[in-house]
Each structure stands twice: as structure tokens, then as C-alpha cells.
Amino acid sequence: MTEEIKRRASEIEGEIIKLRRELHQHPEKSGSEYLTRDILMRYLSELDVEIGPTYFKTGFAVVIRGREVGKTIALRFDMDALEMDELADCPFKSKHDGLMHACGHDGHMAMGVGCAMVLSKLKHMMKGQVKLIFQPAEEDAVSGGGAKYMIEEGVLDDAPRVDAVVGMHIWPELKKGEVGTKYGPIMAASDPFEISISGVGGHASLPHKCVDPILIASQIVVSLQSVVARNIDPFDAAVITVGQLSAGTRYNTIPQTASLKGTLRSFSQETRDVLKSHLEKIATAVATGYGGEAKLMFGNGYPALVNDDEMVADMKATVASILGEDAFKSVERPASGGEDFAYFALERPSVYLWLGYGESEAKVNPPHSPYYAFDEKILKDGVMTLCQVAVDFLK
Ligand SMILES: [Zn+2]
Ligand SMILES: [Zn+2]
Known part of the structure; x- marks a missing residue:
């Protein structure tokens, strides 16, 4: 299965980079990700997947069913951009004035579609279901974020009922090629x-x-x-x-x-x-x-994001199997930023992974910087990791 994931991920790498660039050119505000959803749908509707109902305005779920019924794992991808001008000299710069994908959510969504592309081809080898959750408004803590409202509207309880959730964020403090997480709280x-x-x-x-x-x-x-x-x-x-x-x-x-x-x-x-x-x-x-x-x-704050111990314990072997022995990083200190994935973690056993984009020497432009940028080669690593995590969980 691991070899199949690698092979399929390599095949679609060019397509997800193309998608990421299109999303990057069309950033939208929290809760207004309508064009974003249309772009994603254009890709997803070509695939052998079930596109589920809408949750909280622009959010939606996509279900991939294996050959036999089993457990359900959800993978979550956030969709919104930030209100700022892009100053980076980027060939696929934002076309929307005053808006920029400066937190990497364009990359997250491209990885989500990448997972749909890969897993829809491996269905015959899978037992159980994968639910891909595309979630609006992660950045809007003032309004309470999108996760809480998607959960209230049933995204975890609706069939197939979700047993566990995985989130991933492109992260500056880990190096390219690394994926990490930690036991207990990871975000404040x-x-x-x-x-x-x-x-x-x-x-x-x-x-x-x-x-x-x-x-x-x-x-x-x-x-x-x-x-x-x-x-x-x-x-x-x-x-x-x-x-x-x-x-x-x-x-x-x-x-x-x-x-x-x-x-x-x-x-x-x-x-x-x-x-x-x-x-x-x-x-x-x-x-x-x-x-x-x-x-x-x-105000409406986000709760602390606390990982599930058992899920964290499985990550080292999973990441090593797909990205290599040294790829997994055990993170020691949580980050003081907030993240509304915390609401998923309150409802179901969850793990939140960081996908490194740091260079060994050069300084990276951090999330929320107008110069924010990452090497798109990491997107394939993200897709492979998430697919392997899903497949291992369903075993
Ligand atoms: Zn952010
Ligand atoms: Zn973010």
C-alpha cells in the first residue's frame, strides 16, 4: 500500500501544484470562500468520490469508501486567506487586492484534493471510510471560527460517523521533509x-x-x-x-x-x-x-488544541514508513497561536501534524507575513503522509 501511495502521489504532484497556484491567486476572506469551493469542486467532481453536503456556508465533506465498511477517519483542510497585500515577488501572486493566502491554507486544500486523488484510486485496497473536511473561517476567531459551526451542523456525526480526525499545518519551525507533532497540547x-x-x-x-x-x-x-x-x-x-x-x-x-x-x-x-x-x-x-x-x-476564543496520546504514538512509525526513518520530529514545545482544529480534538481522538517548510540555513518567511512562501515540493510529502495516516488508522 505504501508503495502505491508513493507512486500515485508522484503522478498527481504536478496537478496539485497547479491547483495550489490557482487557489493562491484567488484568496478569499474567512466565511466567504465561495470561489475557492468552486475551484475545489472542479477538481473533486472529476474523481470517484462522494461529495457530501455543505456545512457552515462554504464548508463541505467528501467521502471515500473502501471495499468494505469499517472505521471512518476524517482529514481536515482549512480554506480561508488573510486580509493583507501580498508583497512577495511571486509569479502566481494574489489577484484579489488586500487578500493573500499567507498561512498556507491554499497548500492545505491542494493536499486535500491530492488525498482524494490518491485514495480514490486505492479504494479497492481499503477497509473503512475517509472523510475529507474542507473547513472555512479558521482565521476568524472573533466570529468563533468555522470548525465549531461545522461540528454543530453535523460534519462529525453525519454518516459515515467520524471516529478520529487528523489536521496538518505547513510549519516554519520544522525543516523541509519533516513532519512532527507532540503529546498533549500543541496549540494554545x-x-x-x-x-x-x-x-x-x-x-x-x-x-x-x-x-x-x-x-x-x-x-x-x-x-x-x-x-x-x-x-x-x-x-x-x-x-x-x-x-x-x-x-x-x-x-x-x-x-x-x-x-x-x-x-x-x-x-x-x-x-x-x-x-x-x-x-x-x-x-x-x-x-x-x-x-x-x-x-x-x-470574546470567542479557541480552546487549547490537545492531541490524543494513542494517535500521537502511532505517528512515528507511520511517518517513517512513508517519508523515511529521520522524517518524524517529536516536537517539545507547543505553539502559542490558536487553531480551531481544537474543536475537532474536543469531540474525537485527534492529532495535529506540522509539515516542515524550513530550509536548513536560510531564514523562512513565517505564516502571516506578506512575504510568506514555501517550497511546493512539500505538498507531495503532505499528501503521502496524510494518506498513510488514514490507511494505517483504518487497518
Ligand atoms: Zn493563520
Ligand atoms: Zn493557518
Whole structure:
């Protein structure tokens, strides 16, 4: 089977690179991936696969059934681009002003179609089903992302019911030819928050007639520093950062209100809950203590992405079998970015893989850079790895 995967992946390499370039030229905003879906459909409808229903506007699933019914593994590919101008000198540069595939999701989708091309030719050798999930809006944490809504609409429960999920992201910290992952958390929970403080405004010369919201805001910022230091296990990692503090319109006036905005990062639900509850306790207690009031609001953050131990344990042998002995990298530290694949991992045993594009010497342009670029040779590695992971899981 491994030799068949390699052979088929080599055959389609040119086609998936062509597809990746077409997607790269037509980036779309989170939740508006309509043209993207049309491009993907043009390729997928040529194949012997079942194209499933639409989920969450532009998302959809594709099913490949083996000769016998068995378990179902899902492979997930995100679809959205970022609102930025492409500055890289790229021969297939973005044709959509102010939008760029700067996170590699064009490559992810091309790999998804590549998996459909390869696996649809190996169906007769497979037992069980593979569900390819094309997911919109990964980058839009403010609206809650696409994964959560696809799950709510049934993408994991609809037949064939999914038993496990695999995600893959093109990643700068691993080298070309490497695939890696880690046990436990691999991406952070990220929770935006806002604290609105009300006081009593008045003349700067009469502070005793006022409740100063600037003093309250300042005390809250200082007191929040104790949460990570005193409430979090020293062997856990967490961040509380206030990135915005606004209050006042004049030098000689105590304002009526103040506002703080910031973000929390954590790697487990337990730590995330501790951060949120202490943030709330401190903000309200400090404000009340000074005679004012604080209201706390959390935005739609993503939970921490936590890999399933058993699935991680299988990856070393799987990756070695298809890419070679040295290809698998055991990653030690999680990344502090968020990823809505986390919602799949909350629902089913899941593993999130990083596909390296780093060069050994040269500095790479990281995701979300206007110069972002990767060597398209890695796409074939990604397709082969994902196909092998699927086939091994279904065995
Ligand atoms: Zn991104
Ligand atoms: Zn991304």
C-alpha cells in the first residue's frame, strides 16, 4: 500500500501544484470562500468520490469508501486567506487586492484534493471510510471560527460517523521533509477579553468628589500580574497581557469610564478556567474596593488544541514508513497561536501534524507575513503522509 501511495502521489504532484497556484491567486476572506469551493469542486467532481453536503456556508465533506465498511477517519483542510497585500515577488501572486493566502491554507486544500486523488484510486485496497473536511473561517476567531459551526451542523456525526480526525499545518519551525507533532497540547487556547470600568468623573482638582477609573484600571493591571505568578502551577504555561488601556479626554478631568483589552493564553482547559475566573474576581473586587464597578467580557476564543496520546504514538512509525526513518520530529514545545482544529480534538481522538517548510540555513518567511512562501515540493510529502495516516488508522 505504501508503495502505491508513493507512486500515485508522484503522478498527481504536478496537478496539485497547479491547483495550489490557482487557489493562491484567488484568496478569499474567512466565511466567504465561495470561489475557492468552486475551484475545489472542479477538481473533486472529476474523481470517484462522494461529495457530501455543505456545512457552515462554504464548508463541505467528501467521502471515500473502501471495499468494505469499517472505521471512518476524517482529514481536515482549512480554506480561508488573510486580509493583507501580498508583497512577495511571486509569479502566481494574489489577484484579489488586500487578500493573500499567507498561512498556507491554499497548500492545505491542494493536499486535500491530492488525498482524494490518491485514495480514490486505492479504494479497492481499503477497509473503512475517509472523510475529507474542507473547513472555512479558521482565521476568524472573533466570529468563533468555522470548525465549531461545522461540528454543530453535523460534519462529525453525519454518516459515515467520524471516529478520529487528523489536521496538518505547513510549519516554519520544522525543516523541509519533516513532519512532527507532540503529546498533549500543541496549540494554545486564546481568549480575548475586555474590562469596562465605571467610576464617577469630575474636576481633577476635586478627586475626593470622584471615583477615578484610571486608578482602578491601573490597579487591575498590576493585580492581574499575580494570577500567573500565584494561581497557576509553575509547570504550566499561561499568559495574561493587557494590550490596550483607554481612558480620559483631558489632562485636568477625571473621566467617567476606562477600558482594558487583552488576551489570555493557556494550554489546558483547567488553566484556562483558572485564568478566566481569577481575572473576573480581581477586576470586580478591585473596582468595588475603590467604589467603582467593572464588567468583564470574553470574546470567542479557541480552546487549547490537545492531541490524543494513542494517535500521537502511532505517528512515528507511520511517518517513517512513508517519508523515511529521520522524517518524524517529536516536537517539545507547543505553539502559542490558536487553531480551531481544537474543536475537532474536543469531540474525537485527534492529532495535529506540522509539515516542515524550513530550509536548513536560510531564514523562512513565517505564516502571516506578506512575504510568506514555501517550497511546493512539500505538498507531495503532505499528501503521502496524510494518506498513510488514514490507511494505517483504518487497518
Ligand atoms: Zn493563520
Ligand atoms: Zn493557518
